[in-house]
Amino acid sequence: MSDTYFVVAHFHYVLFGTVVFCMFGGFYFWWPKFTGKKLNEKLAAWHFWTLFTGFQVTFLVQHWAGVGGMPRRLANYPLLPDSVTTLNQISTAGSFLLGASTLFFLWNIYITSRHGEKVTADEPWGYANSLEWRRPARRRGTTSRRYRGSGPSGPRSTCIPSHQIRPAPRCRFTRPGCPTR
DSSP, X not given: OTTBHHHHHHHHHHHHHHHHHHHHHHHHHHHHHHHSEEOOHHHHHHHHHHHHHHHHXXXXXXXXXXXXXXXXXXXXXXXXXXXXXXXXXXXXXXXXXXXXXXXXXXXXXXXXXXXXXXXXXXXTTSOOOSGGGGSOOOOTTOOOOOEEOOOSSOOGGGSEEGGGOOOOOOOOOOSTTSOOO
16 A cells, blocks of 8 residues: 555645644634735535545545555556546546635625724634734734733733833853853
8 A cells, every 4th residue: 555546645635634723723713813804704614514525525535445455646547447436536526626615715805894893802712812913903004012922811001012121131151161241
């Protein structure tokens, strides 16, 4: 199985599954922070389910083709059974579904930019407690304040604006071999 399509399928199943799904999850999570508007949840659901179905149909079927004996790096497979050809055709249809799922995402961006619901809270999800949500959401014509440091979630007063932070005092070492300034 080391030189079959199973290896190709496993490689793409792992990489595509982690990178692309996490990337889109990040887009949907941080989109209100970037633009001040929330993406349409119904279109997001359509995007997810078509992406997930296309992903499974494309790469899960390639595992089965590899188990069926389909080798890597060959353009023609004359000695393989017809079932492998059918699996390749199913995988191709799944890849078209993957491409089509991206249209839901692009349409969602377009619709949101035109008619999207504005974010009124600094943190629209109600459970995000990391540092980026402690800053106000992006709104046109406003300047943002920079915050330094990170820490556990808590009241906003735990964040110190960067203009109030004092530099640490310099340490002067007297031991031999230690740098002094």
